[in-house]
Amino acid sequence: MNDVIAYFQSIKIRGMGWILLGCLYLFANQPILIIVYLYLAAVMVLRTWLAQFPHAAKVGLTVVYALLMVIQIVFISAVVFPWRGTSPLYFVGKLVGVMLVVLPLWVERFVTTNNQTVFYLPTVEEAATVSFDELRQSAGKLSNLLNGAAEAKDKVSVAHVKTIIEDLPRHSATHYINHGTLTPAYFEAVTATLVDTNLYLAVSNTGSAASEMISVFTRKQFNHVSLSFDRDLETIISYNGGDNVYPPGMNAETLEFFHQKAGASVLVYSLPVTTAQKTFVMNKIAEINREGSAYNMIGLVSKHSAKPNIMFCSQFVYTMLQLAGVAYFSMKPGEVRPTDFIEQDYYKKLKFEYELKF
Known part of the structure; x- marks a missing residue:
């Protein structure tokens, strides 16, 4: 009953x-x-x-x-x-x-x-059949779990969650909201770099709220990547949140953008290209600047974009390299993470230039 x-x-x-x-x-x-x-x-x-x-x-x-x-x-x-x-x-x-x-x-x-x-937890009888190697592996997994949980606790802080939630109204997953933020002066600076037959990739650990939250999923130290036409990063560009100055989407970046926590750093690599390929990337960026863009926050989870110019940072950099014919590894743009540009460089196409520490 x-x-x-x-x-x-x-x-x-x-x-x-x-x-x-x-x-x-x-x-x-x-x-x-x-x-x-x-x-x-x-x-x-x-x-x-x-x-x-x-x-x-x-x-x-x-x-x-x-x-x-x-x-x-x-x-x-x-x-x-x-x-x-x-x-x-x-x-x-x-x-x-x-x-x-x-x-x-x-x-x-x-x-x-x-x-x-x-x-x-095994019984005494079952414990007799457990090898020392298995016990060591279990201890290692538990240690990793504890370390990961401690790191995640710091990164998924109330302040970071609050910052991201407050920033959400500025984003759009379906419409271009960033239009023409790159000025004629920016493209003049890019044109002056065409004599340098290299593109530069900057993989960074900025310490921003979004970067810290993303690191919980990727388990990587570096969670942002940018593209630059010059070695000194004066023409550096990527998809980002606009740093509360511009709408989220494709924006030029400054060195101050990368210094949002103590110990932040940037790894700079060069990739050999032809002048025609570098010009193509410049023209494609100018096209996106005219058409508009938005930051693909949903794509960080779904790996998809509602429109071509809605991207996140690694998706943008890989797409530019792919369209210019200089992508040196094969992945779907929506699945590329910032560290993949380094870890997938099996044929050593990149040359390490320097590390910038703050």
């Missing part, structure tokens, strides 16, 4: 859940959905720290819930609601955004269900 009662109670709870999701889909606007995401993240973190999990698991789950919250807010703010009133995709996007509400609950259920496997 008790089993029957429990069964109908579970059906009732699930029914209420679907009703709540339906109400969110029909009536919730962007601020309400953001509040729901924030509330659920806070509740799940509290439940995690009250549960009987190992400390490392609690830290790891806290990081996961924070990242899920950021992804949820970015998705509805940069993708779903810009479609409102302009595209039928809004209704599909909002449905996905509402379904994302239950994602933290699925994560908790998965961890709880697999708790005995993930944090399993």
